[in-house]
Amino acid sequence: MSGSCNLSSILTSANWAMNGSLEPLQAESGTAFPLSSEPLLPLSNAYFSTAYSAQETDKWYCKPPQQWSTRNILEWIGHHVEDSQFDGNTLDLVSCTMDGPTLCQLPRDKLVSMFGGPLGERLFGHLLDLKAKYGAGDLSLTCDFFNSLFEEYPEIMNVSGGDAGYDILTSDINSGLSIYINQGGVKPEGDMTPMSDYGYESSQDSLDRSCAETLRFPSPSSPDSVGTDSEQDLTEERLPHFTKGEVKRRRGRPKKNFLTAGSGSEHLRSKKNKHAPRGTHLWEFIRDILIHPEQHGGLMRWEDRREGVFKFLKSEAVAQLWGQKKRNSSMNYEKLSRAMRYYYKREILDRVDGRRLVYKFGKNSTGWRLGEVGV
DNA sequence: AAACCATTTCCTGCTT
């Protein structure tokens, strides 16, 4: 694309947003998406760690993508660029400058052609998840989401055979409307269900969207959104108190099922990219909560930042959030803490004796120390 | 396909 600015230009030009001395960026004539007059912000690690000048409610993660401004979109793309360690210098500024409705209408292949395969797929998948999440209260947005989904993945409409029962595809967190897919059909379900998970591709994705205070904890009688082998398994595994003494619950991680992974985009993405995205380990998830307190304050806090000592303030809420990330609504602090204890041996965590809910990062953990990149 | 890794689940016993 001739004459376009790349992201390094943004990083340079965006300094005007900080020192106010540079001219606003202008798009080339014929640009498909008009540039916003809003100041553009740098898409760098430093930005994401330090620039919180904008009101929190104006962040991309605080509103539906349909309402994003150009700056929101740049922040969003920058977040994925940073999180995936993608080389932002290869991107066109023109590709990044559009409004929310324009972005939401872009088909998958268009995003892929604009941003390249890995990043484009990533952006598209996350956008689907965001549309699913924010479809609440606006049926057109939900329809938009399904139109996109069915357009991109028509095989969903041809699911047949397999286990009986409905697999949750998505849910409307405000209205309680849940959409299930069963053997080629889509069934709306009126009952309230646990909040659907989002397509976490980084810990920030989840945390941006969730605060402990707004978490919905699954009721014992509600259907579970986590994939199980079958309806029978769902009963046996998720409602053990109904079958206690009759069926022994299987140990280990519950099985996933096709189409049960939130929007399905992560499942489909994983086929193409076998490498787990950054930030998918528990200790990284914990670390990110601690280093982004402005996004999820009140869940955890540093006891001694220099030494890496931290404390769970809302242990169950953190566990639920971790469960969302792993698409496992049965996660709790007991299980999370068991995983944390495994880190002692690997020296990712050090023991802190005698203090409840207090842990300490070990020598094999990174990214939390003062002075490290982005911290 | 198999080995490996990082959890997840369940459990018993202990401590606060």
Place this chain on the structure above:
DNA sequence: GAAGCAGGAAATGGTT
């Protein structure tokens, strides 16, 4: 008694 800690054992899903 509840909550948390410790760690063994077995299981799963994803990656190599």
